[in-house]
Amino acid sequence: MKELTALQWAKIGYIPNPKAKGEERWTNCFYGMKAIYYKENEVHEDLDTAKAILKAKRQEYRDIAKKRKQKLAEFEVYRENMKTEWQWLQEGRIPNPNARWEYGETLNNTFNVCSYGSKYYYCHIDETHMPKDSEELQKAIKEYNKNYHG
Numbered sequence: 001m002k003e004l005t006a007l008q009w010a011k012i013g014y015i016p017n018p019k020a021k022g023e024e025r026w027t028n029c030f031y032g033m034k035a036i037y038y039k040e041n042e043v044h045e046d047l048d049t050a051k052a053i054l055k056a057k058r059q060e061y062r063d064i065a066k067k068r069k070q071k072l073a074e075f076e077v078y079r080e081n082m083k084t085e086w087q088w089l090q091e092g093r094i095p096n097p098n099a100r101w102e103y104g105e106t107l108n109n110t111f112n113v114c115s116y117g118s119k120y121y122y123c124h125i126d127e128t129h130m131p132k133d134s135e136e137l138q139k140a141i142k143e144y145n146k147n148y149h150g
Contacts, residue, residue, distance in 0.1 A: 003037040007057060010050040014043040081125040082107065085144060088128050094140045099127035 003023070006016050016022065020042035027033045082102070085095050101121040108118065131137040 002040050005035045005037055007053070009038060009043050010053040010057075013045055013047045013050045015046045015049050015053065016043050078124070079107075082122040083125075084120045084122055088123070089137070089141050089144060092130070092137060093125070093128040094131050094137065095123050095128050099123040 006022075009015060016038050020038055022036035022038045022042060024034050024036050027035045083091070088095055101123050103118075104120045104122060105118040107122060131140070
């Protein structure tokens with residue numbers, strides 16, 4: 001006797017009966033998820049409703065994929081605006097004294113990429129400011145060189 005989930009039954013044109021209880025079981029041998037399985041005597045044929053169920057499920061998958069894509073795009077923009085102190089100084093921006101610095105290895109784990117140098121600290125563009133004049137920028141560069149190369 002066949003036992004399938006409601007979605008699996010819908011793919012072949014059947015839907016569970018209104019009073020069908022089904023049996024909750026693990027979906028695979030890794031015990032990651034549970035699903036309700038229905039036997040053949042707990043379902044009936046209804047092509048229109050099955051198509052509607054499948055259409056709704058496809059729409060749900062599309063919506064989730066769209067949100068995931070949007071979230072990844074936001075992460076990419078955020079990552080593009082994370083730089084080391086030296087990179088900010090080269091672009092003519094000075095990191096704020098109270099800037100939040102994040103370790104490269106942590107960022108690689110957070111964003112699941114290897115685009116940050118693991119041994120460097122990064123801050124976001126929002127944590128920097130434009131210098132009032134070139135003297136302030138030169139002073140910041142000298143301070144950086146004194147701290148890291150002096």
